[in-house]
Amino acid sequence: MRIPRGALRRSRVVDDPGDVLRTVLDEELTGYVVFEPQDALLLGEATRGIVTFEDGVPVLAYDTERDCGGQAGLEGFAVTGPNRVSVHVVDADALSEAHETDEFRIPPGEPARVLAGDERLATETAEVAPESRREAGRSQSAVEAFLANEDAIEEIRSEAREEARARAAEWGLDDVLEDDETRSVETPSIDTGTESR
Structure with a gap:
């Protein structure tokens, strides 16, 4: 340049x-x-x-x-x-x-x-x-500010989880949702293909 x-x-x-x-x-x-x-x-x-x-x-x-x-x-x-x-x-x-x-x-x-x-x-x-430069600057600043705000991101995740639970209850899928959450924290068993002696 x-x-x-x-x-x-x-x-x-x-x-x-x-x-x-x-x-x-x-x-x-x-x-x-x-x-x-x-x-x-x-x-x-x-x-x-x-x-x-x-x-x-x-x-x-x-x-x-x-x-x-x-x-x-x-x-x-x-x-x-x-x-x-x-x-x-x-x-x-x-x-x-x-x-x-x-x-x-x-x-x-x-x-x-x-x-x-x-x-x-x-x-x-x-x-x-x-206008073109104003919009570009605003978009960049807004994205950077949002990504730096961990509380806002966690709040969005929390709201998404609550909405998923509400939908599951509405559709009668509470048990399925609970089973999925339980499985997600269980430690999977591993089959090594050998028998204990």
Whole structure:
């Protein structure tokens, strides 16, 4: 993937990446922002990440030092402390090829959520994203949240078991259901084909 060099709009050190993400959203920036965590530089580490934008909405994330993109790339430069942030403007047509790199794409609200821990800004960003990207981000977030919620999964399993018992009672199959449950916990006997002597 190649991101064309853009015109530098501003560069400064900020304590909260959310401030930059909100400004970029308000300005409807098309281009990219480079994040360089200052704590990493002081420790001699070279952490540097790029987030691209179209009309203020994040599209791609890329960790230049670890050479990975997408969600993993974004999390690679999500560190606490001040960041030197450089905002660059690029023509939308010049970014179109890079923006077709699916493995580097991220849901619209993820930079606000991961870099700034700002759920409100994440929601606002997702709401102004194109419908196709908004739906993709919402679906991905919903599935991840559901799979992480073990209580919700267990509740669904419990409801399914209760419904099965109710149906069995309705159809007069209580005894069959009980027999099945009993067999499921019994230890099966094994015929070795030899007689004890």
